[in-house]
Amino acid sequence: MSKPSKSREVFILGLTLEGRTFRPSDWAERLAGAMCSFRPGGVKPGISAHIGYSPYCVPTVINGVKCVIVNEELKAIEPMAWDFVMNFARDNQLQVAEACLLPERSSS
Secondary structure, three states: OOOOOOOOEEEEEEEEOOOOEOOOOOHHHHHHHHOOOOOOOOOOOOOOOOOOOOOOEEEEEEOOEEEEEEEOHHHHHOHHHHHHHHHHHHHOOEEEEEEOOOOOOOOO
16 A cells, blocks of 8 residues: 555644634544554554554644644545544534645745
């Protein structure tokens, strides 16, 4: 399996459709943690195999708002996992945006 592409990503924002901050405050880490086993090449055995987030579902903060960036390749490797994160966003009435995260520009 290849590394996830950076071309197509869905941003689940920690803001409801009404503009309220979503709670609990660690929701992004919890959601990404639930997706940690979906990785290129599958889960590796070993004592620390569960540590770390999947590159397909990463929590972050953008402009002061917690969010989870979900790579669309998750849909291809595990459609039920994709449905889980999209249904989480819908059920909690979270804002969702399709975009791609651009690398930061160097200051040279």
